[in-house]
Amino acid sequence: MGVPLKFKRVPFLLSYMLVSIAVGEANYFKYKDPEQPLNVRINDLMSRMTLAEKIGQMSQIEQVNATSDVMKNYFIGSVLSGAGSVPAPNATVEEWMSMVTEMQKGALSTCLGIPMIYGIDAVHGHGNVYGATLFPHNIVKRIGTATALKVRATGIPYVFAPCIAVTQVCRDPRWGRCYESFGEDPRLVQQMTAIITGFQGDFPPNHRKGTPYVAGT
Ligand SMILES: *[C@@H]1O[C@H](CO)[C@@H](O)[C@H](O)[C@H]1NC(C)=O
Numbered sequence: 001m002g003v004p005l006k007f008k009r010v011p012f013l014l015s016y017m018l019v020s021i022a023v024g025e026a027n028y029f030k031y032k033d034p035e036q037p038l039n040v041r042i043n044d045l046m047s048r049m050t051l052a053e054k055i056g057q058m059s060q061i062e063q064v065n066a067t068s069d070v071m072k073n074y075f076i077g078s079v080l081s082g083a084g085s086v087p088a089p090n091a092t093v094e095e096w097m098s099m100v101t102e103m104q105k106g107a108l109s110t111c112l113g114i115p116m117i118y119g120i121d122a123v124h125g126h127g128n129v130y131g132a133t134l135f136p137h138n139i140v141k142r143i144g145t146a147t148a149l150k151v152r153a154t155g156i157p158y159v160f161a162p163c164i165a166v167t168q169v170c171r172d173p174r175w176g177r178c179y180e181s182f183g184e185d186p187r188l189v190q191q192m193t194a195i196i197t198g199f200q201g202d203f204p205p206n207h208r209k210g211t212p213y214v215a216g217t
């Protein structure tokens with residue numbers, strides 16, 4: 001059209017740059033930035049959350065009610081399998097994995113994209129899963145390690161185990177789960193911690209006492 005090429009290109013490049021800057025900013029969320037201090041991330045996230053999102057994030061729903069759409073529509077923070085709560089009778093490891101993955105996809109597709117946490121009872125092996133090895137309760141470290149690996153294999157990052165609340169300080173033998181107890185003295189229970197490092201992995205040497213730790217596997 002007789003317009004010198006350089007005049008056509010400059011506006012194109014400029015608008016391209018402006019678009020990239022805008023897109024870059026739109027994709028940046030302070031709460032997702034691991035370089036930011038924890039409190040800054042928390043405050044940023046809280047300031048973005050609606051009441052419905054806060055309620056959803058504080059809710060843990062049962063697996064029977066959790067679909068990808070439910071996770072997404074109600075901003076659900078976590079899901080649990082209670083005793084005997086399975087994706088299907090005799091479900092395979094693959095079925096477990098794909099169920100958890102679908103729920104996670106729903107959670108991640110929300111505007112805030114907060115991953116959900118799936119928790120399951122695994123106090124004596126990954127007992128809800130068909131064919132998984134069953135162990136005695138809460139005893140040795142290697143049981144914790146084996147159970148953790150099995151739980152991970154089904155896509156689940158979180159176990160409700162060991163149970164060191166009521167079940168581990170049983171003072172009334174009439175109670176039906178007394179067999180899970182280490183005894184009636186809380187001091188004994190405090191010492192019976194080997195299974196915890198089995199589940200979580202060994203603390204690194206510089207680990208600060210009293211803070212949570214989970215090995216990255
Ligand atoms: C959750 O699932 C149970 C069992 O199928 C059902 O009875 C209950 O109504 C469901 N709850 C909701 C809120 O959908």
Ligand SMILES: *[C@@H]1O[C@H](CO)[C@@H](O)[C@H](O)[C@H]1NC(C)=O
Binds near residue numbers: 089090
């Ligand atoms: C599950 O496995 C058990 C034991 O192998 C078998 O008796 C039962 O029929 C199976 N159930 C289904 C629904 O496949």
